[in-house]
Amino acid sequence: MGLPSLIPSEVCTSRWVNGHHVARRIAGMSSTGRAPKGFTLVEALTVIGIIAILLGLIMPALATIRRSAQNTQCLSNLRNLWVPITSYQSINNSLLPNADFLPAASASGPIGGLPEVLQRQIDRTSEVWFCPADIDEESVEIGTSYFYLPGLLKYLPPVQLAVAQMLAQHPPGSIPQKDLDRKQRELESRLVGNLIGNDLRRRYPLLIDSQDRHGSGRNPRNGVWIDGSAGELVEFDEEDAD
Numbered sequence: 001m002g003l004p005s006l007i008p009s010e011v012c013t014s015r016w017v018n019g020h021h022v023a024r025r026i027a028g029m030s031s032t033g034r035a036p037k038g039f040t041l042v043e044a045l046t047v048i049g050i051i052a053i054l055l056g057l058i059m060p061a062l063a064t065i066r067r068s069a070q071n072t073q074c075l076s077n078l079r080n081l082w083v084p085i086t087s088y089q090s091i092n093n094s095l096l097p098n099a100d101f102l103p104a105a106s107a108s109g110p111i112g113g114l115p116e117v118l119q120r121q122i123d124r125t126s127e128v129w130f131c132p133a134d135i136d137e138e139s140v141e142i143g144t145s146y147f148y149l150p151g152l153l154k155y156l157p158p159v160q161l162a163v164a165q166m167l168a169q170h171p172p173g174s175i176p177q178k179d180l181d182r183k184q185r186e187l188e189s190r191l192v193g194n195l196i197g198n199d200l201r202r203r204y205p206l207l208i209d210s211q212d213r214h215g216s217g218r219n220p221r222n223g224v225w226i227d228g229s230a231g232e233l234v235e236f237d238e239e240d241a242d
Contacts (some may be wrong), residue, residue: 017039020174048054071222074105075231078129078207078224080207081146084121085144085206086228095189096196101141101151108144114151114207131222153195154188164188196226 088097110116115124122128124143131145139145148200153159166187170180196204205223212230214218224230 065131067214069163070131074133074209074214074222075224077131078146078222078230079124079228080128081207082224082228082230084118087121088118091125093186094193095186096150096193096206097146097148098185098189099151101148103144105138105141110141113142113144116142116145122175131209131213134173134209134211137212139210145210145213146207149204150189150192150205150206153192153204156195159188159191159195162191199226205233 085097089095096232097117099114099117103110103115105111108126115122115129118124129144129146130139134145136145163184166183167180170183188219196206202225205225208223209221214222216222222230222232223233
């Protein structure tokens, strides 16, 4: 005859209620008197592996959504900057702003460039001057993420040749220097404006990202054109530029 088990088949508490004996199993205890088992190591590792796989699928999707949002905001910034350019033209005989293609950095802040020329039309510290995908500290130092293309086109040989011919018609001292400088700026703006206005192939946007920031295409930069449309730059072959 074997010894009786020392572990009861049930762990209970009992009491008398209204003349009746009532038994109740202790909460959290099994019929063997042991607490339920938790996750095993294999089960825990399986859960962690599933979470890792889900994160691997979700993170690239989130990154894509973030890049798309930054691209959309960049295009919105460029359209918003086109508005003060047209406002400037409306009070300056339809001439484009004559400004350097990028401001210069200095200890006291950015100097020159389009933000300075347009400061009556838009605050030069406005956030629309910065692309949300721009993480370059130099952009903060110069006050913008965008390259003003007319500020570079004015140095094209045909433009500078016309400027030289105009200056030759006004020997030094014939007119005040400030008037001569104004004539030069106006001539450069008019010639560059004609070049951009006749740009049927849309090779010359007004403003473009100063660096590659969007996507992985052949030319991952955004731009805004003279008609106010904004989008990704189109890259042309050399034979198309003729």
